[in-house]
């Protein structure tokens with residue numbers, strides 16, 4: 001049986017998952033690909049570090065050229081993370097005629113244009129299923145299952161850390177910092193969780209999802225991003241009373257003028273919304289397409305084995321392409337990203353100012369007479385109508401919390417009203433603002 005040799009860059013979480021699947025599922029893989037997939041070399045930084053998986057003598061190396069320039073290696077699997085060295089390694093691998101598989105969303109969100117272009121010039125594949133929603137084969141579903149349909153909107157929970165934190169705060173009443181600490185202890189959050197809770201990681205994934213769904217090149221600067229850091233357990237408890245849960249969503253939708261709305265921010269969802277039932281570190285992507293209607297892709301969005309499956313399935317696809325090409329047949333593998341993405345026109349995201357939402361506001365005000373009137377007057381002056389309002393006094397605090405639910409209003413008006421509210425001396429803390437999900441058509 002033919003053997004296809006691969007080189008792996010990185011033997012951390014995902015690298016160990018890939019090696020384990022290649023080892024434990026080797027018979028299945030051989031049957032499905034009709035070739036043996038053999039790991040020839042694995043690049044690491046530190047040879048003495050303890051690993052999740054045992055490796056045979058001589059497999060590990062600290063010399064990148066032993067992977068990138070080995071003529072026997074046909075596929076390079078980039079799993080080191082980061083954007084600088086990873087970009088150089090991917091470029092070197094392509095230049096040396098290797099196909100590349102990666103799970104690195106940051107790399108593709110920042111340098112995808114150049115890398116897909118390079119892959120196309122070199123006639124090589126660059127696959128990346130593991131980069132979005134870990135083990136959930138959502139990119140395959142969009143590229144293949146929905147290839148004949150027209151996606152109108154997608155909306156997903158694509159950052160497990162943010163979802164875990166919000167879910168813990170909602171279900172157990174934990175404070176934000178405590179929930180983040182638990183996410184770190186459980187291995188869901190990095191020591192520095194800012195990319196996750198700040199929404200940037202979700203924006204990286206949205207850029208990839210939206211590019212494939214809408215056939216336009218989406219860059220990070222066209223995505224409006226707001227994190228979950230300002231949300232408190234109190235806000236989530238009030239939301240629950242009102243019949244809502246808060247989730248951090250990545251949303252892309254096609255507007256009437258065919259422009260895309262791209263955003264990542266916390267959203268109040270009715271408690272019976274299908275995404276409200278996504279708990280813990282799970283991910284889900286809800287796609288609305290013209291012919292199929294709604295379809296949802298749900299599962300583990302990170303972790304050694306789930307992400308390992310996505311990466312290994314990409315390796316198998318590349319292996320099939322190699323076999324088909326060397327047999328002189330047309331490629332039987334997927335219509336891969338490079339040609340699709342390089343043909344795409346860049347997208348100019350619609351301004352978030354054009355959005356309209358109902359909003360939850362929690363305004364922290366001093367106990368001074370007339371404060372209620374001032375808040376109502378400021379909102380009214382900006383055209384913000386109040387649908388509901390309630391006030392309470394946190395125990396031992398010298399100020400009051402005013403919860404206001406607004407009617408639907410433009411982003412611009414809401415932002416201007418909050419700025420003016422916070423300019424007043426009676427406003428003692430930053431206002432928490434969470435958008436309600438817009439009604440679905």
Ligand SMILES: NC(=O)c1ccc[n+]([C@@H]2O[C@H](COP(=O)([O-])OP(=O)(O)OC[C@H]3O[C@@H](n4cnc5c(N)ncnc54)[C@H](OP(=O)(O)O)[C@@H]3O)[C@@H](O)[C@H]2O)c1
Nearest residue numbers: 010011012013014044045046079080081103104302303307
């Ligand atoms: N973890 C997940 O659940 C998950 C899910 C989806 C996507 N991803 C993506 O998958 C990629 C890998 O993530 P991970 O969690 O597996 O990372 P990780 O656990 O930090 O592992 C990184 C590996 O790369 C090696 N490495 C880093 N820089 C290197 C360099 N300059 N030269 C040589 N080796 C280097 C490290 O070597 P040493 O071990 O010697 O330090 C380590 O083995 C990232 O792009 C990440 O965003 C991860």
